[in-house]
Amino acid sequence: MSREILTVVETVSNEKGVPREAIFQALEQALVAATKKKFYEGTVDEEAQLRVAIDRKTGDYETFRQWEVVADEDHEMPACQDAISDLDPNEWQLGDIREQQVQSIDFGRIAAQIAKQVIVQKIREAERAMVADQYASRVGELIYGEVKKQTKDGFIIDLGDNAEGYLAREEMLPKELLRPKQRINAILYNVNREGRGAQLLLSRSRPEMLIALMRKEVPEISEEIIEIKTAARQPGVRAKIAVKTNDHRIDPVGACIGMRGTRIQAVQQELNGERIDVVVWSDDPAQYIASALEPADVSSIVLDEDARSADIIFATSDQLARAIGSQGQNVRLASELTGYKLDMMLEDEYRERQASEAQQYIDMFVQRLELDEDLANALVDMGFTSIDEVAYVPAETFDEIELDEDTVQLLQSRAKEVAIADALLQQESIQDPSEELLNMEGMTRELAFALAARGVVTVDDLADQAIDDIADIEGLDPQRAGHLIMKARESWFN
Structure with a gap:
């Protein structure tokens, strides 16, 4: 029987490329299962814990029954537990495993059948582990494969060397049609190590796909002369990619587009004609946003960096329409690319909004600080938008509107009174948590x-x-x- 075990190990290892140790472990589990089925199933010892040890050189094996040493109050399963009080305290401690050699089952027909089932499962697990190890470092890379077959929700892609990727329909380009034997590129975005579901997950719709294709077509990117900062896509329709040059002599946009557009056209062809805008990245948010909104000409930009939002002002409705793009594509992609919420408007609309906001602040200062409208207007022109600001700024701030010292003192004193009253009112209105x-x-x-x-x-x-x-x-x-x-x-x- 020992020779038969070694034969099984060698045969399976050579045919399936599975490590010998994994097959030995599978056989040990199979022998444990077969031994329990033959000697313990249906008895009071059905919960017995067994261990089989196979000699890796000779194929001989021995079977051991195990008991865990537990505290007396935890001694609930005599078939696999020993109470500490029943053992020599000088020899055993809580958590120890006591073993006793028992009769081994012959590696006969039943054991061989169980072993076959366990080995098949182990082979699958080992193959998945090998594939996962092989591809784990390639997440984010462009993978080239052949369409093997269609499933209900996607396609199986043959990657060679017994590896298969899965391309779900939601990860494909819109209206994309794939045929068996067709060769395609896709990005590997995840390696699933779980025992269920597809293992190598592919995508053609994610921004990483565009980045990988650009890296493939533009040598300067691979050489790190040009750096890709980020990308945004509406798959199959339009995309924006932000690039930065690390060599001032190199035009990053021109390098990415290529002579007569050859480089960018190769990428577009792979993505079913997806239109790609190459944007120059800048650490100045306003400049970056303006570049991201091209081909529209921005008149001015008002940033709120804390809220990550920006008001974008345009001189004409034509430029505004161009910035928004067909069905909002351009502004949506620009917002995703820059990470800013973009509010688009014409200059007249912006002036009206500014005037409305300014009037609200003027009315507040007039009503709450009992100021005349000219002084309230002057405060708003200086940039004051709250009573707290008026109350606590340095007194010399008001030199700009040429207020005398007594007037400044009276103004700030009145503002502090209102601010303190507001704070007390707010404090009184706050309920304690339940x-x-x-x-x-x-x-x-x-x-x-x-x-x-x-x-x-x-x-x-x-x-x-x-x-x-x-x-x-x-x-x-x-x-x-x-x-x-x-x-x-x-x-x-x-």
């Missing part, structure tokens, strides 16, 4: 009071929040905010 919110899993007292200051007093209040509503609270990142919100929503499902 006991349920304070005691919620994952909640701290400090965080509960910070939420209450935002009007989030109960667990139901928290459940109604979006992540963005509370993620800016100090000590609360988006991941934790999401966890707390979902915890609060458990009552809805219960």
Whole structure:
């Protein structure tokens, strides 16, 4: 029987390319299963734990029964546990495994059948592990393969060397048709090490696909003379890619487009004619946004870097329409590329909005600080938008509007009174957090009071929040905010 075991190991290892050790381990598991089935199934010892050890050189094997040493109060399964009080305390400790050699089963027909099932499973696991190890370092790379067959939700792509990738329909280009034996490029975006589902996941619609194709077609990118900063796509329709040169003598846009557009055309052809705009990246957000909105000419940009938003102003409606693009493609891709929310408007519209906002601030200063309209207007022209600002800026700030010292002192004193009154009123209106919110899993007292200051007093209040509503609270990142919100929503499902 020992020779038969060695024969099985050698044969399977040579045919399937699976390591010998993995097959030995599979055989040991198979012999354990067969031994339990023959000697212990249906008996009081059905829960017995066994171990089979095969000699890797001779093929001989021995079987051992095992008992775990546990505390007396945990001694619930005598078939596989020993109570510590029943053993010599000088020899055994909690958690030790006591073994006793028992009769081994012959490697006969039943054991061989079970072994075959276990070996097949082990071979599959080993093959998946080998493929995963082979491709793990290639995530993000361009993969070349042949369409093998179509499934209900996608295509199996033969990558060679017994490796197959899976291209789901949602990862394909719109209206893309693939045929068996067709050769295609795709990006490897994930390696699934789980035992279920497709293992090598491919995509032709993600921005990484565009980046990989550009790297393939533009040598300067591979040589790191040109750097790709980011990309945004509407697959099969339009895309924008931001590039930066590390050599001022090289034009990054010209290098990416190529002589007579040959380089960019090769990429477009691979992506079914997807139109690609090459944008010069800049660390100046305004300049970067203006480049991203090309071919439109931007008149001016007003940035709010904290909110990651920008007002984009255009001189003519033609330029505004060009910036928005067909069905909003251009502005949507520019926003995704730059990471800014872009609000597009004409100059007249922007002036009207500015005038409306300015009037609101003027009215506030007139009503709440009892100022005449000329002084309120002057404060707004200086950039004041809140009573707190007026109250606490250095007095010399008002030199610009030539106020005398007494007037400045009176103005700031009045502003401080109003600001303090507002703060007290706000403090009085803040409710304490409910006991349920304070005691919620994952909640701290400090965080509960910070939420209450935002009007989030109960667990139901928290459940109604979006992540963005509370993620800016100090000590609360988006991941934790999401966890707390979902915890609060458990009552809805219960």
